Amino acid sequence: MTTTSRIAGLVAAAALTAAFASAPALAYDGTNCKEPGVCWEPKPGYPEKSKITGSKYDPKHDPKQVAKQSESIKQMEERNAKRAENFAKTGKFVYDVSKISN
Template identity: 65%
Template sequence: MRTLTYAAVLAAGALLAIPALAYDGTKCKAAGVCWEPKPGFPDKIAGTKYDPKHDPKELNKQADSIKAMEERNRKRIEAAKKTGKFEYDVSKIAAN
């Protein structure tokens, strides 16, 4: 009975290992460095029609929002130091 179980486990393991041995079509330059472009794509993207050419305004949106957040927090802290109470809504701080 054990022999039959071991044989079944070995057969199942062999069947699962077969796809791992298949050639995936990549040519590795070194171990773990197997990236290659799809056919028709250039090796380097910069300067080609596939280059996204990001708009600097779009790239700076997060930095601008962080600066605005820090300015609101500065106003909140200043108002809290003056009044002794923390007000979250910055528009209410400006009204005081």
């Protein structure tokens, strides 16, 4: 490879880098931004906030399903308390709670 072709390759690479660096500034994201970084807008036909309740967009969370998470967190905290208590007594950390003797 000659020196001229190496220089031409470097110039072409620099030109591509400059072109790609300025591309995001020119990109159109299809939204009207209220301020930089706040560009979300609903699709046409999406109801106003006051009209979501009872519409097809209402999430209708099942209370039983929502309670499952709080129950699992409670159980996790109980296991962690047993681990911490055992560690304070013995100085050894045991992950499997079933192996901790009461």
